[in-house]
Amino acid sequence: EVQLVESGGGLVKPGGSLRLSCAASGFTFNNAWMSWVRQAPGKGLEWVGRIKSKAHGGTTDYVEPVKGRFTISRDDSKNTLYLQLSSLKSEDTAVYYCARELWGPDYWGQGTLVTVSS
């Protein structure tokens, strides 16, 4: 059974940083492309970015509003995906989901809430 468990969310001040983790199990993690998707309170879904498998270069892509501020990485030895958030703004407040990608996200975690507020 595919399982994705996010952690690391919390309250952070504007300009601050946070690192989210996503522990994966039930599939061959090192072969998977992985994404982060966020959802602001009461709003729709927004793709944040992805990291390809190392077999496909391990490269990352990001949506424009987070470029230069967010970094996605992976540790295949630990079956874990990361999202480093920095220079946070109030508009980054959201539930952050990690998701496995197969022709788009197919399995999603339960999400972790990031609140950016002074």
Added chain:
Amino acid sequence: DVVLTQSPLSLPVTLGQPASISCRSSQSLVHSDGNTYLNWIHQRPGQSPRRLIYKVSNRESGVPDRFSGSGSGTDFTLKISRVEAEDVGVYYCMQATLWLTFGGGTKVEIK
């Protein structure tokens, strides 16, 4: 950027009746590999999203056959043949042909 426009925004439905949601793309979603990466996502209140349909018309394992997807190019439709109580929530179309974007969502509720 690919923009996905869903309609309607809200869809009150009667139990047992059909429902239909439209998703229109700002550009063709046919990938250079010949596939069309248009998916449908369902999110129940307070829950994580779940993919129902991938590549226009393929149901995920465990998805009831009352759900069907169709369309091509820039116009796509999700149909529910007979709405059940568990079908409430928000439905999103999502494309993975050019980067990844979501439609704005359609809220399905029971009348």
